[in-house]
Amino acid sequence: MEDLYAMGEAPVDEAGGDSRDDGVSRGALAAVLALAPAAVLAACSGGGSTGSSPTPTPAPTSTAVAITPAQASRFLAQATFGATKAEIAAVQSASFDGWLTDQFARPRSISHWDWLVGAGLNVATSMNNEGGFDNTIWRQMIVEPGQLRQRVGMALLEMMVVGISGLNLNWKQFATAAYVDVLMDNAFGNFRTLLDKVTTNAAMASYLTFLGNRKANPATGSVPDENYARELMQLFTLGLYQLNMDGSLKMSGGKPIETYTLADVSGLARVFTGLTLDSNDSTTPDRYRRPLVMNASAHETGASSFLGASVPAGMAGMDAVKLALDTIFVHANVPPFVSKQLIQRLVTSNPSSAYVGRVASVFADNGSGVRGDLRAVVRAILLDAEARGDAALTATTAGKLREPVMRLTGWARAYGATSTTGAWSIGDTSSSSTRLAESMGRSSSVFNFFRPGYSPPNTAISTAGLVAPEFQITNELSVVAYINYMQVAIGTGIDVRGGVPDIKADYTDILTKAADSQALIDEVNLVMAAGQLSAATMAAIKGAVDSISATASGGSANRVYTAILLTMASPEYLTLK
DSSP: OOOGGGGOOOGGGGGGGOOGGGGOOHHHHHHHHHHHHHHHHHOOOOOOOSSOOOOOOOOEEEEEEOOOHHHHHHHHHHSSSSHHHHHHHEEEEEEOHHHHHHHHHHOSSOOOOHHHHTTTTTTTTGGTOTTTTHHHHHHHHHHHSOHHHHHHOOOOOOOOOOGGGGOOOOSSSHHHHHHHHHHHHHHTTTTHHHHHHHHHHHHHHHHHTTTTOOOBBBBTTOOOOOOHHIIIIIIIIIIBOOTTTOOOOOOTTTTEOBBHHHHHHHHHHHTTTTTOSHHHHHHHHSTTSSSSSSSSSSSSOSOEEETEEOOTOOOOHHHHHHHHHHHHHHHHHHHHHHHHHHHHHHTTTSOOOHHHHHHHHHHHHOHHHSSBBBHHHHHHHHHHHHHHHHGGGGGOOOOOEOOOHHHHHHHHHTTOOEEEEOOOOTOOOOOOOOOOOOTOOOSSSOOSSSTTOOOOOOOOHHHHOOOGGGGOOSSHHHHHHHHHHHHHHHOBBBOOSSSSSSOOOOOOOHHHHTOOHHHHHHHHHHHHHHTTOOOOHHHHHHHHHHHHHHSSTHHHHHHHHHHHHHHHHHHHHHEEE
């Protein structure tokens, strides 16, 4: 993996042109990419633990010390889809806790569903395509004021995955939008409520193939579909092995203890029979926004057992579903399992056992006797000493690889990118050869683009027994594709329409610093990288910027483009700490 950031090649033509037109020299880009390849691996390392630890005590979550701009920017890198100068000032003024309180109180300006309707896509010509889905997802991630809700909602989408192309439905864009709306609307609610909403959502039911799931038929030998029952336990709530409250494995005879058995999967699958759409009308997408209903004739009426609980024979279908979800919700694995994954998505790939334990204890009880309070959990994650302490900046036991999507949104938010048409035509960015290797809502698997337990083989990370999930979509091809894509985006805008670029940044403010290379680089470093660029990286970028005359035609713009692109190519930016 060290070679990924030591490549000396300039962006290549197939993904958007070489560097001649935007002032970024081949040598300058090569210099930054080769600066500190080992730093990427070190910065993504974390201090995970697989052993038991004492009951953790809460870490301090507030301080009277003034928040620096760099600390505010780092906080926003974890809590939003990208810092802006205005948001940095807002965090400094309100405090971390005050900013969170404000974000929790913000209603959504518009749902994805309503945006699609407003765009006129609920017409017959849109019935059998995906048009509009990417547009509304990108628009909200970049410009929605309720950024915390966006960030947490997308973290949940990476945990409870639905991918639009995997739906066996018409009106796919509406069905998937309705699912993402469920995650957004419940991002600060109770996890138990979220389980209800996810289980009765049409897109999830289609993606995990339990829509219209029928009870066993002894005559034909058919049995209920077990897909959702399995993934609900394995990926959404419990995991494969029993956990201590700090996320460490419970062991017996030197081996981890399994959380559930095949019999548990089969028993639980019987409960999720009979769930179906509430209407046969496919001429509009409306039925995909409403919860599933129970078809009693298809539901299993016999007794079912799973996870030590039993559904008695003859129980009504929706009552059986409620009992099943109640049983899962109170399982001891849920607090550490869900808490650790949220920490991984927001803060660090390898949280310490104490960090997991502190957050899990809030999941189990928010201080008022409430279990599953996601608002309290998110607050605990982002205010924890391991998230806010400056010690993480120099520790090898902290950080995560910045997701490709969040690199794009970070640039777009930092420099006020807007859509010239209002359509937000960024499109599907999941290609690893020409785009970002990731696009929200487009995973081809319920395991997401990357798995929380992934460790890149034959690296210092795997040798240390650590994980780096985002490295699963990182290779030589995807690294070059990312640089190529961002080079064009930064310089000329994002164009997927074969004509005039639709997404363009506004560099009016940063251009005022173009003549002063140090001031220019300092600001890009603060807003984009939370002030974390090393002296060596800063010097290399400054040398590249200074090689471009500020008085030449287009010189000021090229100096700005160079500073931004080389920052986004640097190891310190690519690793979020």
